[in-house]
Amino acid sequence: MLTNPRSDRVRAVRALSRRSVRSRTGEFLAEGPQSVREAVRFAPEHVRDVYVTPDGAERHPEIVEAARVARLFVHEVTPEVLDAMCDAEHPQGLVAVCRWAEPAFDAALAALPPDAVVCVLTNVRDPGNAGTVIRGADAAGADLVVVSDSSVDVRSPKVVRSTVGSLWHLPVVTGVPIPALLEGLRARGVRLLAADGAGETLLPDVDLTGAHAWVMGNEAWGLEAAVRDACDEVVRVPIHGHAESLNLAMAATLCLYASAGARGAAR
Template sequence: MRSVRGLSRRSARRRTGRVLVEGPQGVREAVRFAPERIVDLYVTAEAEQRYAEFVEPAREAGVFVHEVTDEVLAAMCDADTPQGTAAVVEWAPSDLPGVLAADPRLLVLLTHVRDPGNLGTVIRGADAAGADAVLVSDASVDVTSPKVVRSTAGSLFHLPVVSGLSIPETLTALGAAGVRRLAADGAGESTTEDADLTGPHVWVMGNEAWGLEEATLAACDEVVRVPIHGHAESLNLAMATTICLYASARQQRA
């Protein structure tokens, strides 16, 4: 129990190479897409019946399924309400060369994202929009933190997520690979409604508080803004990113 709870600490995740997945959505997607990486699955008696759709397939795949009480599960988990199930999963990090080798058409690069809920929601939105990968800078929140993992609702197992990236080096590598670098910023002359989003490109998103740094803006090929038709001053990072990704998906699938 202590070793599972310890995964709420970054040092423990780095040492073990494992992450904690809490709640039925995340555990279900881990069973569906990465059963070979599940070390242990924990479930309460009630949840075992409720979530038989993935508990039984997990057993059939050779996953160790442990029945625990609500109190034990709560002591293991970071979430206040783990909803009856959790899993310990081996972390399988992706890398930028591997992403670029797959000839991606739609990417997002998050620079200095600090809120775990924002990062997890962006990963989920990128998955829904059909993006090829999510890239995360080295000054951002840890992708493997329990709150980020929960916020992805299982999307973490659907697409590559590369973290710890140098922003200048990543922008250079993307440009060399023929990926247009689009900075999302309110100062953009073009908008998501009129920009050409048909070719391979990456949306470069800034920090929640101060946006994109000048050097990052200068390194991009174009600055594009999300149009605001009402009186709102700005949009939440995850909301703005999802709008940008869906604008791209709309054009690329037209």
């Protein structure tokens, strides 16, 4: 059992909460039983180590067993060691050190089906919002999430926790400059739908047949004018009550579920 919260190993794991260290090592943290369970289940080849407290092992024996069946390194640690490793204020008994592996943008585009639904995040800075959008894209059956280079690092602990394991369920491509992102999608035949409160087309009226991408903007100021103008259509979610607006994650989920409904009706 690992008992020293000041050991070099513990410090190295904790350092993955810093973006510079994640970029240098290609590794990041999956904290909590949901994230660790999905990493072990869907991408064990990308899990380097699993750390678990005695209580975590007792609460989630199926995760520990699955990790061992997958021949992963499982280390028992004290609660104090797990606290020192994790970014979360209240760790839940499990953390995994994972290696980041994502498809190249061109390869991800080539793998899209003819009726693809894509979610694009531009200038999204809030980790909780980014993670929740990825989770919503997964739930709605989206085929790809693309995150621009001006957005939050999706490997940050807060984003990973907010995805609740969905990060392992669908392709997520990061670090793509916005112009290249839009050009690549259009070249693949994907219609670009800007989700913006300035849109003249209402969500219930937009044509969602064929391959299309929802292009989402910053939480505070929405889409840049140049990005909005580069899209094929600007769509807004109607507000029926007195709310000023919907937040990014709510609006993205509504748009993605509209696409899921249209795709289901067409199949």
